[in-house]
Amino acid sequence: MYVLVMNTGSSSLKYQLLDSESLAIVDKGLCEKVGSPDSFYSHGLGDAARTDTLPLFDHLAAVRAVLENLLDPSSVALANLEEIIAVGHRVVHGGEAFVKSVVIDEDVIAKIKECVPLAPLHNPAALTGIEACQTLIPAALQVAVFDTAFHQTIPPRAFRYALPDTLYTQHRIRKYGFHGTSHRYVAARAAEILERPLEDLRIITCHLGNGCSLTAVDRGHSVDTSMGFTPLDGVVMGTRCGSIDPAIVVYLITELGMSAEEVDRLMNRESGLLGLTGISNDIRDVHTAVADSDERAELALEIYANAIRRYIGQYAFSMGGVDAIVMTAGVGENDSILRQMVLSGLEGFGIVLDERRNALRGADRVISTDDSSVTLLVIPTNEELLIAKDALALWAARG
Numbered sequence: 509m510y511v512l513v514m515n516t517g518s519s520s521l522k523y524q525l526l527d528s529e530s531l532a533i534v535d536k537g538l539c540e541k542v543g544s545p546d547s548f549y550s551h552g553l554g555d556a557a558r559t560d561t562l563p564l565f566d567h568l569a570a571v572r573a574v575l576e577n578l579l580d581p582s583s584v585a586l587a588n589l590e591e592i593i594a595v596g597h598r599v600v601h602g603g604e605a606f607v608k609s610v611v612i613d614e615d616v617i618a619k620i621k622e623c624v625p626l627a628p629l630h631n632p633a634a635l636t637g638i639e640a641c642q643t644l645i646p647a648a649l650q651v652a653v654f655d656t657a658f659h660q661t662i663p664p665r666a667f668r669y670a671l672p673d674t675l676y677t678q679h680r681i682r683k684y685g686f687h688g689t690s691h692r693y694v695a696a697r698a699a700e701i702l703e704r705p706l707e708d709l710r711i712i713t714c715h716l717g718n719g720c721s722l723t724a725v726d727r728g729h730s731v732d733t734s735m736g737f738t739p740l741d742g743v744v745m746g747t748r749c750g751s752i753d754p755a756i757v758v759y760l761i762t763e764l765g766m767s768a769e770e771v772d773r774l775m776n777r778e779s780g781l782l783g784l785t786g787i788s789n790d791i792r793d794v795h796t797a798v799a800d801s802d803e804r805a806e807l808a809l810e811i812y813a814n815a816i817r818r819y820i821g822q823y824a825f826s827m828g829g830v831d832a833i834v835m836t837a838g839v840g841e842n843d844s845i846l847r848q849m850v851l852s853g854l855e856g857f858g859i860v861l862d863e864r865r866n867a868l869r870g871a872d873r874v875i876s877t878d879d880s881s882v883t884l885l886v887i888p889t890n891e892e893l894l895i896a897k898d899a900l901a902l903w904a905a906r907g
């Protein structure tokens with residue numbers, strides 16, 4: 509038996525097929541440029557990986573191509589689609605309606621639709637993926653796993669903005685937070701590695717990829733997170749500016765004559781590491797520029813690291829202390845220089861980075877010294893695994 513994990517974007521579809529017993533990955537793949545004539549489909553593991561160019565007119569066609577590959581005797585060779593017992597769909601926005609993963613029914617679909625204005629690019633894509641799987645794999649249990657759900661435990665003092673009350677009560681403007689599945693996964697892994705109950709720990713999880721967010725996980729519950737009403741807020745990111753004085757938006761419009769769309773593009777696609785360096789959103793390129801003595805690149809790294817330190821300090825204080833800090837995602841897992849910039853010089857707070865351990869590569873690992881009061885960890889995130897586990901748990905609960 510198998511579980512399928514689906515992550516449907518506006519023009520893409522990413523999936524993993526896992527064995528429902530061992531949770532080993534049996535196949536994975538990515539359909540890109542769905543809806544355009546030059547769409548293609550990459551799939552397979554290791555040496556068997558290959559890319560097929562084929563027309564995928566819509567997400568239904570993409571799901572159909574994936575299922576054909578899963579049934580293909582020369583590929584994954586499932587006996588039939590009934591072997592897939594559950595499908596876990598990543599859904600970006602669940603608003604205030606979902607505090608955990610749920611079995612998809614008509615009511616759930618309606619609530620995901622209600623959240624479309626809050627995630628206009630992402631939720632419609634997830635809905636097309638759900639609809640395609642309902643049509644093509646009707647026997648499988650369809651489960652929705654929300655990026656926002658883990659953050660629904662954030663108290664009002666942290667999720668409300670100091671704006672007129674009606675903007676929250678009538679227009680749903682509040683902090684929602686994102687990357688929830690990743691934060692939940694690495695917090696639980698940290699507790700396992702520390703061999704302590706999650707309920708005893710105050711953890712700060714740092715998801716640092718192209719998008720970045722930090723979360724304060726107090727005894728297993730998210731109590732604050734750096735992304736807000738949208739994934740633009742918080743720390744500096746690859747192309748996003750993170751939090752800035754909101755009056756800058758007004759200034760750009762009134763003084764520089766920019767339109768709302770231009771400001772949106774500026775803040776989401778032309779800012780962050782890319783905007784600061786004028787070189788790249790990829791931190792590896794920024795390091796290369798630093799090695800060539802590019803001063804803008806040096807400053808960009810300092811601004812980026814400083815933004816992350818600020819949130820770590822804020823969350824340690826708001827939780828009344830911190831037991832562990834976890835680094836994850838592309839930058840957090842791989843970039844020892846950035847980790848050092850963020851975590852060094854904090855001995856006065858009982859945070860002692862072990863430079864030798866920090867420089868090592870590998871899977872889950874501790875990078876603090878043995879006498880550091882706060883344990884520092886690097887844990888590769890695995891959102892797909894958690895989505896698969898949630899889907900299987902709901903399948904098992906149904907009997």
Ligand code: AMP
Pocket residue numbers: 716717718719746789790791792837838839842843
């Ligand atoms: P993600 O969004 O988690 O896939 O992270 C993507 C970002 O991680 C890239 O834009 C890079 O900045 C960074 N990254 C990925 N691999 C490495 C690496 N080996 N060393 C340093 N940074 C990396």
